[in-house]
Amino acid sequence: MSRVLYELAAADPDRRFSPFCWRIRLALEHKGLPFEGRPWRFTERDALAFSGSDKVPVLVEDGRPIAESSSIAAHLDAAYPDRPSLFGGPAGLALTRFHVAWTDGVLHVALVPLLLLDIHRHLAEADQAYFRQSREARFGKPLEAVCPDPEAQLAVLRKTLAPIRTVLRAQPFLGGDAPLYADHVVMGAFLWARGVSTLALLEPGDPVEAWRQRMLDRMGEGSRALAFG
Helix, strand or coil: CCCEEEEEEEECCCCECCHHHHHHHHHHHCCCCEEEEECCCCCCCCHHHHCCCCCEEEEEEEEEECCCCHHHHHHHHCCCCCCCCCCHHHHHHHHHHHHHHHHHHHHHHHHHHHHHHHHHHHHCCHHHHHHHHHHHHCCCCCCHHHHCCCHHHHHHHHHHHHHHHHHHHCEECEEECCHHHHHHHHHHCCCCCCHHHCCCCCCCCHHHHHHHHHHHHHCCCCHHHHHHC
C-alpha cells in the first residue's frame, strides 16, 4: 500500500513544524505503518486541491485522501486493529478528546507567542508574506508586538504544563507504561517548537522534560532525522 503524509514545511523542506502533522507522523510510527512524508507550504494550496482540504495534515492511502489530524488518527486505529492501539480502547478514545482539546486550546495558546517570529524567520519569502498578514490579522498587532516579554510568556507556558507535570510524576507516559495518542498530541507541540526555535522551554529536572526525552528516544529513524537536524 502506498501511503503519503503531507506535512507543513519551512523554506528548508526538512524543517517540519506543524504540531498537527507531527502527531500523525508519531501515530503512523506507533502503528508501525511505512509512509512517505511530503513537504507542503502555506502558499501551496493547489497541491492539496485533490483532498478537499486547504491545510495539512493530509494522509493519502492508495489514492484516498484523509484530512484533519483527529480524523486521520481515528482512521488509523480503526483500519489497523491488529497493530498497537493509539487509544487503548473506547474509554481511552474518549479521554483523548480532552487531551486534544487541552493541547489545542491551552498549550498551543501558551506556545504561539514564543514561536511566531521564529516561524516567520524560517519561511520562504512568499510564505512569510502570507504568515505575517494572516497572523497579524488574528492577533490585531504586528508579529513583533505579540510577545513583548518572552521570559514572562515562558513562565506562563511552564505554569500551563502543571496538569501534565502532575500526571508524569506518577507514570512515565500520559498513556501509562507506554505512549498513546495523547502523548503524540502533546509531543507534537514540543516538536513544533523544536522545529523552529532553540529556546529551552523546560527546566532540567522537570518531569515533562524527562518525558519529552523518552518520547524523542522512541521516535523512528526518519522522524529523528527531522527532529535532530
